Amino acid sequence: MLIKHGINSGFVARTCLYMLGSSGVLRRQQFLIRSLEVGGCSDRNTITNQKAMQGIMKFTNRPSLEADAESILRAITPTLDPNRHKGQAGKIAVIGGCREYTGAPYFSAISALKIGADLSHVFCTKDAASVIKSYSPELIVHPILEESYSVRDEDRSFVSEKVLAEVDKWMERFDCLVVGPGLGRDPFLLDCVSNIMKHARRSNVPIVIDGDGLFLVTNCIDLVSGYPLAVLTPNINEYKRLVQKVLSCEVNDEDAPKQVLSLAKRIGGVTILRKGRSDLISDGETVNSVSIYGSPRRCGGQGDILSGSVGVFLSWARQKIKDGDLSTSSRNPALLGCIAASALMRKAASLGFENKKRSTLTTDIIECLGRSLEDVCPVG
Amino acid sequence: MLIKHGINSGFVARTCLYMLGSSGVLRRQQFLIRSLEVGGCSDRNTITNQKAMQGIMKFTNRPSLEADAESILRAITPTLDPNRHKGQAGKIAVIGGCREYTGAPYFSAISALKIGADLSHVFCTKDAASVIKSYSPELIVHPILEESYSVRDEDRSFVSEKVLAEVDKWMERFDCLVVGPGLGRDPFLLDCVSNIMKHARRSNVPIVIDGDGLFLVTNCIDLVSGYPLAVLTPNINEYKRLVQKVLSCEVNDEDAPKQVLSLAKRIGGVTILRKGRSDLISDGETVNSVSIYGSPRRCGGQGDILSGSVGVFLSWARQKIKDGDLSTSSRNPALLGCIAASALMRKAASLGFENKKRSTLTTDIIECLGRSLEDVCPVG
Known part of the structure; x- marks a missing residue:
């Protein structure tokens, strides 16, 4: 590292x-x-x-x-090569978006594209799909998830299999899944998403888990336990629940690096990005912090930018490692992806705040992702 | 040429x-x-x-x-004449847009308008129509296609005829159809689209085929075989399937110009635009390349800009030929349209990339179409 x-x-x-x-x-x-x-x-x-x-x-x-x-950031961001074709710079899928939430999966998926991924998919409920599609023609939105209210008890098993089959058709094409932005907490939907995660894991597809995905995982830690390609990105409350559940103790801010290391270790070497004034990132072997100054604005949606960004950087780092083309001392793509995403997010938030001050919204920060990355890794 | x-x-x-x-x-x-x-x-x-x-x-x-x-580009782009009326600069129809895909037909149809066509229609499924309409009030969107899941077996024949009649009402007004952007692969829908293509051919309406339209045509080459007003615009994977199916061999990159010429010839003189680092364009009689520097960004949707652009330039070239007002040595509007569209697309991609770098999305490139054309053919 x-x-x-x-x-x-x-x-x-x-x-x-x-x-x-x-x-x-x-x-x-x-x-x-x-x-x-x-x-x-x-x-x-x-x-x-x-x-x-x-x-x-x-x-x-x-x-x-x-x-x-x-x-x-410089080490894992790929060179733009005219010989490459569509998809080679990353294909990301966000699993999220329900009757209540549509902004979060959009923020996550569009952030992936703005950083430089080639294709960004969203798998969400029918209710959410038209709205997410209407935010941007750049996303590929699959209206396939179902909530309890739309499924009769006797149809559950059939619908659940159908949902899984629809995602499975695409699974091996994805470089990373981001599970959770705007997912909601409907039990039937979460059950389907558990199955999707199990299949992703079997196919060695990395999984970034945020928002309601963390609610799901906190209650069923086996979904990620021992999977080194899983990343959890908890905020203060989500982290608290995770620590209580997994370590059976309270958050200890004095010993924060040690605790996040313990937690990642206890979950079998997943990577944890604990969001805070400084982000703490651990895979159970090392702890790193990212303290680049971001923004004092705390508008909702910034976590979604981060989860989409982790998805892209993790995929890029993994590809570089596969190609034997990575100069960093760490060889953990999840850890590298988290550090890069945290840094870029903070840089973009800072730029956004410089322009819009109190008025800064998540969309303004997303608009700064490209310039922020360009400042660090100019395309030449 | x-x-x-x-x-x-x-x-x-x-x-x-x-x-x-x-x-x-x-x-x-x-x-x-x-x-x-x-x-x-x-x-x-x-x-x-x-x-x-x-x-x-x-x-x-x-x-x-x-x-x-x-x-x-200069030879086929019409002079803007205040005496001309609405429609004379081109009426394009995109056949595409289903439950999953809405961005692709939008990109294709809006690109046609941004280049200078007067009217741009989209024929898509009901699910897709509201979303595509919401992207832009500039498009005329017809929610008439149907996918299998929405049609009972006993209604198929009736629905199929109804779909055809709806498109047929407009057919003779169109200067070009673009078949395939975001079409999906539903068997019933593709069957209806086959019928639309047959009618277009009978009416001598040019057809540009991309995306899932190429999936349809590769499996049923008779739809375009021997039709000189058909254009196929395959990317690397679509080209591979086409070569395997039609020439029963693998793609030969060493002999790429010869192979694309063979392929176009074998399909009876259709025009093929093989997308790649250099685009290769052949009508079975000649081969041309377009190598103007574009962009190393490979975000999804760029092929849709190209298909809409080919639609417009082909229509313009055809009109110029009809008017006896074309100074080029070639008299094949499909070939001329492909060369012009490839060049403009690359120029716009380059401009877009200059501004947005890694963050460039398809929408950014579309915004550069007008200026790119103006750089080559100023309106005066």
């Missing part, structure tokens, strides 16, 4: 920040050592696993958890 | 490229002669037809396959 000295608070004024970061670096080292001495959870739940301890130990030899997100 | 010396890699730095192209010209000549000696397919499938051989021979006396697309 590429680790940069000092806290990276932006792409520009880096030299200055190296100097400012030095006292913070010492505090961080002291904190990590203290964490090891004290432990983060109750005895029953503390991780005594030797490997996890070593995972944290690594950081004591490093001046900061902050990832060199800019280098990772 | 207007042929330019050297490889045309852009509208601007042409003089310079004439010089750079000279060694490529020699290589091209050598390659063409080699093609004639070696042959492109298995014995059973090689074209031994004397005329086709002559078609290739023409190029050995010419410095390059590259068409002078800029001159063709």
Whole structure:
């Protein structure tokens, strides 16, 4: 993993920040050592696993958890080559969108395209499909999910199989699934989505889980447990429920890096992107933070940009690893994808806020994704 | 056919490229002669037809396959005359749009208008119609196609006749049909579309076939065989299936110009626009390439811009030929339309990419069609 000295608070004024970061670096080292001495959870739940301890130990030899997100972004973003054809820069599918929610899957899917994916699909309910389609002709929207109210009890098994078959037709073409944006919590729908996730996993398709997908996974952790191509992107509340359920303790902000590492480890090496003032990212082996300054605006929908972005960057990193063309020390595409997505999202949010201030909406941030990536990885 | 010396890699730095192209010209000549000696397919499938051989021979006396697309664009684009009335600059109809796909027919139909057609219709399913209408008030959208799931077996014959009658009412008013963008693969719907194509052919209405229309035609080549006003615009995968089906061999990239010529000849003189890094265009008599630099972005939907553009330029070329007002050596409106559309599409993609880089979407390219045409053919 590429680790940069000092806290990276932006792409520009880096030299200055190296100097400012030095006292913070010492505090961080002291904190990590203290964490090891004290432990983060109750005895029953503390991780005594030797490997996890070593995972944290690594950081004591490093001046900061902050990832060199800019280098990772450059390393995993593919060169634009005129010889490549449609689909080779990524095919993403968002599973979400129901009677209530249509914005979230749109934000996630369109963000994937704006970053540079070639094709972006949405699998949602019939009610949601026309609306999501009308937001943009660029998306391919499949009206195939069903909620309980539209299915008779005796038809459930048949409908469930039909839904699965419809997604399965496409499954192997996708480089990543993003499960959860605007999914809702209808039990029948969530049951169908569980089956979709099981099939994705069998086909080795990476899965990014956010929003109501996290509600589903928190209640049925086996869906992702032990799957290294699963990414969970919880916000503060979703993280709280996850910690309570999996570690049977409360969130410990003092020992945040250790706890997210524990959690990722306990779920068998999935990658967790804990969203917050700084994003913390762990795969159970290492922890990284991304603290690039974003925006103080907290309008709904920003998490959806992030989930779509993780989908693209994870796919790109995975392809680079397959091609033997990746210069980063980490070889975990999920971890690299999260770091890149977190950094880009923050950069775009900052640009959006610069223009629109309090008025900044998610759509404004999406419009800044392209320029933000171009600032870091110019196409030449 | 207007042929330019050297490889045309852009509208601007042409003089310079004439010089750079000279060694490529020699290589091209050598390659063409080699093609004639070696042959492109298995014995059973090689074209031994004397005329086709002559078609290739023409190029050995010419410095390059590259068409002078800029001159063709200027020659076929009609002067804007205040005395003309609505419809005289082109009436295009797109047959496509189903439950899954709504973006593709929109892209195709709106591109036709943005280039300068007067009226653009879409014939699609009921599910798709409201969505396509919502993308733009500029289009006339007919919700008349039906998919199997919405038609009872006993109603099929009646519904099929009704669909045909609805399109037929308009048929003679159209200058061109574009069949396939977002059509889907529902068997009943494709059956109805086959009938529409037969009627169009009987009325001598040109037909551009792309996307799922190519799936239909590849499985039933008689629909277009021997119809000189048919244009097929396959991408890499669609071309592969077409070659396998019609020539019973694999794609031969070494002998690409010869193979596309063979294919067009074998389908009885339809025009084929084989999309790729360079587009290859043949009507079975001649082969031309368009290599103007476009964009390395491969987002979905660019093929739909092209199919709508071919529809307009083919119609314009046909009108100019009817009026005895065309200065090009070729008199095949399908060939001229393809060269013009390929060139304009590439120019617009290049402009779009200049602005938006990796973030470029199909909508951004469509917004550049007007300026791209204006750069070549200013209205005065």
